[in-house]
Amino acid sequence: MRLRLFWKILFLFWLTFMVIVEGMWVVYALYGGNHKPLDVEVAERFSHQQIATAQAVLQRDGIDSLRAVMAAWPAEEQGWLTVSPAGQAPAVAPNKPRDRYALPPLEVTATAPDGTTYRLSYDPSGLQARYRPPGPLSIPLPLVIFGMVGGLLFAAVLAWYLTKPIRRLRDGFAELAQGRLGVRLKKHMGRRRDELADLARDFDSMAERLQQLIASRERMLHVVSHELRSPLARIHLAVGLARQDPLRVESTLKRIELESKRLDKMVGEVLTLARAESGSQQLDDYFDLASLALTVANDARFEAQSSGVMVETNLGKEPSQEHPTVKGNAELLRRALENVVRNAMRHSATGQTVRIEVSPQWSDKHFVIKVSDEGPGMEPKALETFFEPFVQGHGLVDGQGFGLGLAIAQKAVQAHGGSIKAQNRPSRGLIVTIRLPFGPAGAT
Secondary structure, three states: OOOHHHHHHHHHHHHHHHHHHHHHHHHHHHHOOOOOOHHHHHHHHHHHHHHHHHHHHHHHHOHHHHHHHHHOOOHHHHOOEEEEEOOOOOOOOOOOOOOOOOOOOEEEEEEOOOOOEEEEEEOOHHHHHHHOOOOHHHOOHHHHHHHHHHHHHHHHHHHHHHHHHHHHHHHHHHHHHOOOOOOOOHHHHOOOOOHHHHHHHHHHHHHHHHHHHHHHHHHHHHHHHHHHHHHHHHHHHHHHHHHHOHHHHHHHHHHHHHHHHHHHHHHHHHHHHHHHHHOOOOOOEEEEHHHHHHHHHHHHHHHOOOOOOEEEEOOOOOOOOOOOEEEEOHHHHHHHHHHHHHHHHHOOOOOOEEEEEEEEEOOOOEEEEEEEOOOOOOOHHHHHOOOOOOOOOOOOOOOOOOOOHHHHHHHHHHHOOOEEEEEEOOOOOEEEEEEEEOOOOOOO
C-alpha cells in the first residue's frame, strides 16, 4: 500500500480544515454586521485627530507653523496630509475603495491669520495598511498558523486511525496467502465498532472456514489413504497366495474381484462427496420430492426382505398431487435419502421397523422428511460427528461401509438449501430429520 491512502487522507483533510478555518474568518469579516475591523477603527480615529490638529494650528499660527509641526512627524506620515490653496484642485486623488471598510480621504478648509484659505486633505489608507493584520485576505497570522498546525495534527490522527486497520488487514491477507491459516484480526481491532471491525470479523470467519476445510481435506486424504491400504493389502496377499498355491487361483480371483468392487465403490463415494462439497452438481431441475421418497421407500422395502426389517411410510402407493415441487438435482437427493434409509436399516435388527415420513409445512414452505429406526441409537458424543466422512457407527460388520454415505447426504441436503440433523428418539432408536425448501414452482 506504501501509505498512499494515508497521504491522501492526510492532505485532503488538512486542506479541508484549512479552507474551513480561513473561510469562516473571511465570512465573518465580510458579513460580521456593524463591527468594524481594528485597522478601520484606529485609522478613522487617528486621521480625524490629525486633520483637526492641523486645522487648528493653521488657523491660529499660520502656514509656517503648520509646516513646522508636520516636519516633526515621521517622514511616512508627512505624505498623508496635503495642504493647498482653496482655489486649486485637490492634491490627493480620491481613494479607490478596496473593500467595504476602505476609508476615503478627509478634507477640510481653514483660514490662516493672513486671510488665506487653505484646503487640508488627509489620506487614511496608510494608517489602515499599518494596522491591518498580516496574512492572506487580511487573515491574522496566528489564525493561519493555527489552521496549518491544527489541521495537520487533526488530519494525521484521522489518517492514522483509518489506515491502521487497513494495513493490518493487508498483513492478514498476506499471512493467509502464505498458508498461515491461524491468523485472526478481530483481536487487533481493539474497541472499534465500525465497518472496519466488521470486515476484520468477516476475515476471521473466512480464515476459520478455510482452516476447517483444509483440515477436513487433509483428514479425508489421510483416511482415504488408510482405507485404500487395507483392500490393496488384501489384494497383494491374495496374489502372493495364488503364486504359492496355484490350486487356489479361483478363490483368489474371487477375493480380488470383491476387493476391487469395494475399491470402486469407495472411490465412487469419495467422488460423489467431493462433487457435493464443491457445488459442481447441476441444481436446476424440478422434481416431485414425494415421488422420489416413495421410490426410495419401495427400493428399501425390497432390500429389507432378506434381513427381516420392515419399512413403512406415510406415503400411499401414489404420491399426492398437492405436494409442491423441489428445485435441485433429483439423483443427488435420491442418493442422499437412500444413504440415510440404508443407515437406519443397517442399525435395525430383524422385526424392527424403519419409518419414512414426508410432510410439507406450508407455513414456512419447507418439506420435512423424517427417517426413524428402532435400533440402539447413538452416544451423544457420537452424534456430534454423525455426518463426518469416514466415521462409522458402532455395531457395523467390517466391509459394510466406509462412513461416507451420511456425509454425502449432509452435503447434498445443504446444496439444496436445506438442513439435516440426527437425534436419539425418546424411547429407542435414532431419527434423522431433513428440511428442504419448496421450489419456485411450489404451490402457495
